Amino acid sequence: xxxxxxxxxxxxxxxxxxxxxxxxxxxxxxxxxxxxxxxxxxxxxxxxxxxxxxxxxxxxxxxxxxxxxxxxxxxxxxxxxxxxxxxxxxxxxxxxxxxxxxxxxxxxxxxxxx
Amino acid sequence: xxxxxxxxxxxxxxxxxxxxxxxxxxxxxxxxxxxxxxxxxxxxxxxxxxxxxxxxxxxxxxxxxxxxxxxxxxxxxxxxxxxxxxxxxxxxxxxxxxxxxxxxxxxxx
Numbered sequence: 001x002x003x004x005x006x007x008x009x010x011x012x013x014x015x016x017x018x019x020x021x022x023x024x025x026x027x028x029x030x031x032x033x034x035x036x037x038x039x040x041x042x043x044x045x046x047x048x049x050x051x052x053x054x055x056x057x058x059x060x061x062x063x064x065x066x067x068x069x070x071x072x073x074x075x076x077x078x079x080x081x082x083x084x085x086x087x088x089x090x091x092x093x094x095x096x097x098x099x100x101x102x103x104x105x106x107x108x109x110x111x112x113x114x
Numbered sequence: 115x116x117x118x119x120x121x122x123x124x125x126x127x128x129x130x131x132x133x134x135x136x137x138x139x140x141x142x143x144x145x146x147x148x149x150x151x152x153x154x155x156x157x158x159x160x161x162x163x164x165x166x167x168x169x170x171x172x173x174x175x176x177x178x179x180x181x182x183x184x185x186x187x188x189x190x191x192x193x194x195x196x197x198x199x200x201x202x203x204x205x206x207x208x209x210x211x212x213x214x215x216x217x218x219x220x221x222x223x
Contacts, residue, residue, distance in 0.1 A: 031209055042201060043157070043213040050209070058210070090156065094209070102147060102159025103211060 003027070006091050006106035013113050019078040021109050023091030031094045032074035033103065034066065036087040043090060049074055081113045118214035120202050125220045126192055134187045134217045136202030145205040146178050146185045151216070152198045160187070197221045
């Protein structure tokens, strides 16, 4: 089974802090994604990556950056956390073929910015 | 979620059949996926349709009509454990998966 692991289940950070959310997958998937989930809004794509060192902006990249130095690891960075970034963050990975087996999601990190 | 429309809530009785409809914008459309998410859990993949027609996986089936920009998820023999949120998602030509806002399904005994 593909496993996507997010390093923290719950995080509380202060406004202005730099926050790192880590995600690791163990199936050698090329594609990795970061979403945030808010009530009534579904999942919204922040950033995604097709390969090491590559990154593409999703629909809501403002206030975020990402890093993919190794194939298995995709990090989401909040340069200066703000209260409107309080949310559930979900990482996912997928093989390169569209639709094949779908995306596999991690369990999520619930971030609260105070 | 942008570019997809699905009902916000559906209620059905255990043992019944329920259909969750989804319409989508066609720009860059490649295929339609469905995901299930229980409260507090991660979304899990249910199905993917790239071509018109019905795909069946056990009690769940998914349908796509490209000409109508429409799809649905059909759940048969509903069980209490099927109470969850169901998301229709469009896969676009750049591998991006765009989620709808989700349909909350409540199965009553």
